[in-house]
Amino acid sequence: MRHTVARVDLDALRGNVRAIRGLLEDGALASGHPAPGIIAVVKANAYGHGAAAVAHALEAEGVAMLACADVDEGVALRDAGVTAPILVFGALGVSDLDGIFSHRLTPTISSPWAGRALADAAAARDTVLGCHVKIDTGMNRLGLRHDNLRQTLPAILDAPALRVDALYTHFATADEPESEHFALQQQHFAEARETAAALGLRTTHAHAANSAALLRDERVWFDAVRPGLLLYGVVPPPLMTTLALEPALSLHSRVVAVKGVRDGEAVGYGQTYRPDGPRTVAVVPAGYADGLDWRLGNRGVVLVRGRRVPIVGRVSMDMISVDVTGLDVSPGDEVVLLGRQGEERLDVREVAATIGAIPWELLCRLGARIGREYGGGNSKCDM
Numbered sequence: 001m002r003h004t005v006a007r008v009d010l011d012a013l014r015g016n017v018r019a020i021r022g023l024l025e026d027g028a029l030a031s032g033h034p035a036p037g038i039i040a041v042v043k044a045n046a047y048g049h050g051a052a053a054v055a056h057a058l059e060a061e062g063v064a065m066l067a068c069a070d071v072d073e074g075v076a077l078r079d080a081g082v083t084a085p086i087l088v089f090g091a092l093g094v095s096d097l098d099g100i101f102s103h104r105l106t107p108t109i110s111s112p113w114a115g116r117a118l119a120d121a122a123a124a125r126d127t128v129l130g131c132h133v134k135i136d137t138g139m140n141r142l143g144l145r146h147d148n149l150r151q152t153l154p155a156i157l158d159a160p161a162l163r164v165d166a167l168y169t170h171f172a173t174a175d176e177p178e179s180e181h182f183a184l185q186q187q188h189f190a191e192a193r194e195t196a197a198a199l200g201l202r203t204t205h206a207h208a209a210n211s212a213a214l215l216r217d218e219r220v221w222f223d224a225v226r227p228g229l230l231l232y233g234v235v236p237p238p239l240m241t242t243l244a245l246e247p248a249l250s251l252h253s254r255v256v257a258v259k260g261v262r263d264g265e266a267v268g269y270g271q272t273y274r275p276d277g278p279r280t281v282a283v284v285p286a287g288y289a290d291g292l293d294w295r296l297g298n299r300g301v302v303l304v305r306g307r308r309v310p311i312v313g314r315v316s317m318d319m320i321s322v323d324v325t326g327l328d329v330s331p332g333d334e335v336v337l338l339g340r341q342g343e344e345r346l347d348v349r350e351v352a353a354t355i356g357a358i359p360w361e362l363l364c365r366l367g368a369r370i371g372r373e374y375g376g377g378n379s380k381c382d383m
């Protein structure tokens with residue numbers, strides 16, 4: 001058994017869903033609108049947490065829909081036995097068409113080509129395909145441009161083999177409190193929905209909010225919200241919330257060696273850590289091949305014996321060294337790379353901030369070599 005494991009607390013995940021739902025229900029009560037549904041985002045192996053286990057837990061929690069990045073991720077979810085509706089965000093390729101039908105996925109139409117290809121494929125299979133249409137309201141990435149829908153939408157709305165179940169968009173600056181672009185995108189989306197209605201779109205169903213947008217602005221909740229990061233118990237920086245969220249993932253390892261470094265010696269590749277005097281260094285078997293960011297070398301910290309200790313020298317492919325001078329550390333001692341130990345806590349937002357990265361990136365880069373252990377309430381990380 002390898003020492004480095006990610007523990008995923010599915011009870012925490014479900015608690016996060018309930019906390020988000022509570023927020024949505026309270027807001028809905030206040031505004032008189034029905035509470036939006038939750039489209040739970042499980043792309044990129046559920047942000048590194050393990051897509052199958054996470055999807056089953058979310059399904060049990062009654063989310064309206066799951067969302068993934070591409071058809072292959074959707075197929076993997078179906079193969080794992082997931083039965084909830086699955087929205088595929090990404091652009092489709094020719095080779096994706098079969099999977100949409102064989103695995104009952106809901107595709108996103110984000111280009112005229114995708115509309116034509118899906119309409120033809122559905123017609124050839126003698127079926128009507130439910131799909132969502134993505135509007136580009138200013139992200140300038142995927143989606144039909146908001147300002148020429150009169151050219152692009154009719155072919156999609158008029159295709160007898162397609163049924164558009166929702167319009168959606170995605171915000172570029174929902175996590176930037178100062179940004180005016182967020183309001184501009186909202187305005188473009190409102191206009192796009194009016195245009196679509198005028199062109200004969202039969203549903204008014206819409207969704208737009210990622211984690212940051214759903215925290216920030218009730219006006220963009222529409223019929224469903226699309227949280228990713230927030231489900232996993234991490235608030236998009238720099239936003240804050242009073243919601244009771246718990247990080248679902250913690251990352252643990254064990255000390256495999258402890259050694260003295262003498263005066264004048266240096267630690268690791270490039271000899272980048274050369275202490276002033278003798279030190280005691282512990283070796284931890286987790287490196288950049290496991291998803292630990294190389295930039296954490298001489299910058300990051302880990303928890304050992306309930307204390308924060310610095311990562312010294314470079315991050316190697318398979319291990320790091322940490323300075324445990326003055327602590328009574330032996331091989332076998334637990335190391336926490338993310339999560340809680342005793343009174344101390346190290347969260348992914350903090351780790352990301354120390355190296356100028358973002359929590360999304362660090363979570364979904366957690367490597368395939370790391371085992372995932374799933375637990376409920378009794379397997380919380382502070383052991």
Ligand SMILES: *Cc1c(COP(=O)(O)O)cnc(C)c1O
Nearest residue numbers: 041089170210211226227228229
């Ligand atoms: C990834 C993604 C989300 C979720 O984003 P978070 O910031 O993790 O909440 C929502 N919508 C789309 C289209 C996405 O690609």
